[in-house]
Amino acid sequence: MNHWIVAPIVLPAILAPFIIMVLRYHLDLQRIFSVAGVVALLGIALTITAQAAGGDILVYELGDWPAPFGIVLVLDRLSAMMVLLTALLALPIVLYAIASGWDDRGKHFHALFHFQLMGVCGAFLTGDAFNLFVFFEVLLIASYGLMTHGGGSVRLKAGVQYVAYNLLGSTLFLFALGTLYAVTGTLNMADLAVRVAEIPPEDTALLRVGAVLLLLVFCIKAAVLPLHFWLPASYANAPLPVAALFAIMTKVGAYSILRVDTLVFGPDVAVTQGLLGDWLQPAALLTLAVGAIGILGSQHIARMTAFCAIASMGTLLIAISLFTETATTAALYYIFHSTLATALMFLVADLVMGRRGGAIAPTAPMAQSGLVSALFFVGAIAMAGMPPLSGFIGKLLVLDAARDALDANAIWAVILIGSFVTIVGLARAGTLIFWKSHDAQHNPAPEVDDDEEAPTLPAPEPNPGLAFTAIFGMVMGLVMLTLFAGPALNYAGKTAEQLFTPENYISAVLGGEE
């Protein structure tokens, strides 16, 4: 019996209550256990990735009830990869949260953090539509807690909006599930795929309604225009390490779109034609455009970074919306890049805000400005998709994949112009924040070197060393993603291939009986 599949969900589910009950009053112990938990999660993620890499799809029938009657977890390359990404993202973020003292500015940070991880991993692993809803709720409510972590009137106000908008989304999710169940009489995704494929014609109208509602829910999570409005205010006002963690939440939406559209409402399923394909691509292009414009138009670094997140989601969704195997390969590579890059950008933004506030305007110089500006430069390069970091490769992949698309010109134009605007915006922000500051003092004092601190200005973090280490870790992740792009794309390609042959998934889940 292979219990590894459920481990990414059970581990945090046990660790978090333990932290609450036993370690409630010991921050140091909380930190130790929290980090240990994330490391353990990383180990588990590596294990299951190794298991899935072989290409066979592992199914875990919870409660020992056969699908589709019980709930199943399904481990294929995609879900394994996403869980791995989650763990890889979580480690530097938790370290940074500790180093920056964010976890001490409110109660229960680590417990909520692990509950969030549980929700995300569950969403990636489950093979049951309603169970997906439950895990969405878990990760959402944990995110509500993390987003309002530490309080503060503006943050709380943003929190109200965030929660209200997402509650609408959850309601929509229930409407969708209800409709789908009422038509097909099942909740298991594989079973759903089978039944949707052979739906009698007199039921297509209602089925299509259910399908489109479901896709809309995922689009809200993925911040697709015009359903992205929840993102800027909430990410910009959340504690920025938390916002960095949220980089994975939009990916949950993208993952769900990818999963459902390859498995259930696939390209060759006649019934649900044109539900997403018709509008997702233009919407994705708009998302990228609005994101890029937002980067140039923001007056606050956190808000700007939030728009970076939107822009990279736009690029990702363009790749997804092409629905070809090559494009999906590009999308899978880009998911990794965009998650790490966005998170990196948020952490750097937190460094800046801790030192000089977030206004994109000249102010007095900051501590370790050399180091911070270097990191900002790296993050900006990654965000704008400039070489030598993985963003450039990702962009090339998407462009290359789009070349046979109908409106390849539009896609290319938007992506390239979008990155141009992004470059201009980030260059503007960077020069204003890091270079303009030298006007504040009259004598052009020597710029501190990348590896030495300005003695006069102390770093705001309790533990700057660890903070920078965490961020360097993320940078290293991007570098690795670039250097080993070949193997990474190899895996991504196999994953896309697996996604585009859903029969294996279905037969693995339903034991090939249907």
Place this chain on the structure above:
Amino acid sequence: MSLFLIAALPFLGAVFPALLIRAGRNAAASAAGLTTFLALMGLLIHIPSVMRGDVVTAGFDWIPVLGLNANFMLDGLGFLFALLILGIGLLIILYARFYLSREDPMGQFYTYLLLFQGAMVGIVLSDNILLLLIFWELTSLSSFLLIGYWKHLPEGRQGARMALAVTGGGGLAMIAGMLILGNIVGSYDLSVILQNKELIQASPYYMAALVLILLGCFTKSAQFPFHFWLPHAMAAPTPVSAYLHSATMVKAGLFLMARMWPVLAGTDAWFYIVATTGLVTMLIGACIALFKDDLKALLAFSTVSHLGLVTMLLGFGTKFAAVAAVFHIINHATFKAALFMTAGIVDHEAGTRDVKRLGGLRQLMPITFTIGTIAALSMAGLPPLNGFLSKEMMLEETVHTTWLHSHYLVPGLALLAALFSAAYSFRFVGHVFLGPQRNDYPHHPHDPPVGLWLAPAFLVVLVVLIGLNSAAIVGPLVAVVSSAVIGGEKLPYYSLKLWHGFTPALYMSVVATLGGLFLLALHRRGEQLWNALPRPEAKVIFEAVIGAFTALSRWITDTLHNGVISRYAIILVAFTVGLGYYAYTTGTIGPETREPLPIQIIPFIGWICLVGATLAIMWFHRNRLLSLVLIGVVGLIVSMAFNYLSAPDLALTQISVEVVTMILLLLSLNFLPTDTPWDSSAARRWRDAAISVVAGLGTGALIYALMLRDFAFPTISEFHLANSYKGGGGTNVVNVILVDFRGFDTFGEIIVLGIAALIIFALTEAVLGTNVRSYLLNRKPHWPQSGDSHPLMMVVATRVMMPIALMVGAYIFVRGHNQPGGGFIAGLVVAIAFLMQYMASGYTWAIERQRFYYHGTIGWGVLIAAATGIGAWFNERPFLTSDFGYLHWPPLEEFEWATAILFDTGVFLAVLGAVMLALDSLSRFAWQPGMAQEFPMDINPLRDDSKDEDKKEQA
């Protein structure tokens, strides 16, 4: 040395200066110098093979999926440029060591410089156009850093941003062009692409690829109309200007045009685009240069002009022109770099670069004078210097060029440009070094230390030698490079001699020289004329455009995301309804297959109450208490409906949740304003109402359509009904589904509840940690409080009911598996039992008697549930596999046990703890001093006066 190493060395070396700067400026400089020297040596090793015309290659597959392979090749062209980059780089490093002042962070400087150098070498060595793109954009980035090196100068910032925007933007266009090119050929490897001239030029995408690639080249090489960024890049320290903006980076565009020459050149499109751009650039650059007073600006525009010259030659598309282009690239690199360094020296020693404040430095700085003059005369194209030779070849070629059937246009304009360039070259000499000595120099000028003049001197020596005996010195190089440019075909006849006899070119040179002197004589008048002319200031325009665009984006962003969530919600609802409708209409729907149930009178009355209450809420929503009560009514009817429609579990859950929610909302309303003011116009309200009605109709119609149709397939719940008892050991199927079939959902759900409680607790802590606490302590409640806050009857009643309620809870819990009930409902019932104590006897009283902590309760709940699940692992079953059996204890009758019960216990505890923690946290807001002293059944006389106090205050 492997080509990898040559390309990689600068990048590897870039680390050292930043680290070694502590060891002193010399250490940093020599580290940089050594790196460059090694790379240069590595390059020179390849001389024999290159001169043989072989192509050295090295490479490995990096990203095969994309066709992006790390392939490098070294042929004549690459060799020449690599030589320029590394050779001049070495000189610049030497020069910069003495040029940079003590305040400047030299470590950073050399790091950036080496990064740039590596990127440049990468460009000229890469055999894969995608790889080339990577290095291409890298040069833009590193030049951004170098131009903005003096961070305290606003010019530096703007120049850097402008350069990045223009060259980076061009690079993006080039990405598209290269991708198209690669798609045409089916490979991104240059060696393959260069073999496919016919294929490329025949392709319908040739034009697109050409234009996009040329955009990249023109922006990089500062060709008209993109020339404006280069002069502003001169805000960089002079070594940077000399290196990037005359010798190397701006030549990257030329390099690429030369690289692509074999496959792209030779068409009309190529000729008219490239040659014309080059010609115009050459002319405009030369003209502007004549009227610049800043030495570096003068040189910058002359660079623009000479780049235009080479571009034009490449544009001609003839082999001879290609040779001339190659030759001029070499010559220009030598004399222009020398001139920049000279300008730097003058600036450094005389303290100004303004021609108007200079002059007469001849005696003061003899060495500099000699160097500068020779280089300038070469730039002017005077024999016997190398500038003369390539200019001759250029003029010679123009004579044979017709532009739209006109034989005179090209030569004429070229002559004009040559004339201007002679003029500004003379001006450089005349107005800086010649003329009367002045006594108002900012510093006292004198010749610099040898470190500063060594590098330019070396270059000037080359200038002279090449001029005197070019065939011997650079002849072979030119030959091999040219053959690389023209794609290995046979070289045309050319001779690198000073004297070709009385050719048209010679006459043109003479005219140019004399005209140049003449213009210089008229310079003052010409200047007045020039200043009188209205000229667009590119920088102003650029900044204005960018500024306007920034403002526009700010406006778009802020209007789009204006923080009004009601608008976001409207968009969401409208979008959803619209797409839903579209999805519905594009499908087909069959007739109803189910008989509707008859409407009985009682449910109808219930329906009327429900609808009435709902509409009343819409109507009276501004009175918050009333609308709360109405919500309660709705919830009540909903739960009754559940019960009526044979869902007793739902009914029980709904009603108990209802009670708890109501208490929660009442408690919170206690702190919120009592009513909602009008703050949306009638029109807005009608719009909202319209949208809401549409959405309501949608959902109503949808569920109506669903209810009157059968499942398309047998539903999976038939399995649940069939297996609930034999598989799950319970007769209440709903409960069995919750704790067994879909226990995992329940597991997630109690975690949601637990998280909710934690958040509420954390928020309470956060809020009470701020000044809000004092506000809460001193606030006056909305309504005057009653005299006895704990009415006798209520206290007694609740305390009597407590055990009963607990027992009911226990009962509901135990029967849950077989009859309506279960963990949730039990948890809620017990929670309500406790809440009654809170309400009746007061928070303080209840807390004092509390024996357990809610955090623990939640934690235990989750842990027990999880443990039950994990228990299954030990008998080789998946998570949450339940087990059950029957015990028979006489005299009791058969008694059933199921691990699901244990799971349900977890649910029970989690629900109980969550609810209690939530309300407990909330009621901590209400705590005020004075409450502690009261005990249940006390009467607090003060409270009765509070009304009067209120009156007094109002009076």
Place this chain on the structure above:
Amino acid sequence: MEALVASAVGIMTAAGIFLILRRRTFPVILGLSLITYAVNVFLFATGRLALDAPAVLNKYEEVPYTDPLPQALVLTAIVISFGMTAVIVMIALSAYLSSKDDHIDMTAQDSVDGAGEDA
């Protein structure tokens, strides 16, 4: 009967959305709980309506049973939405107490704490 349920769902949804579109936190919360009722009934009704057929197995005779699955789903949904409501109530309350303002909209100075200037 179906007509009553459907119309009730529709009306509750409409009222809920209308309240959600208000500008203060409290009505929005009420709207959310209304729409929650609506969706619960909706989800419940996807099992089709049945009278006197609770899904409690009868050992002694063959009786019709209603579809138990939607009921289980609704039960989960109810509890989850209770948690959500509690959280949003609490966040809204804290927001009000910290800013003494229960507008739900973010104003400009809320979202941006400094204006950039170009150079």
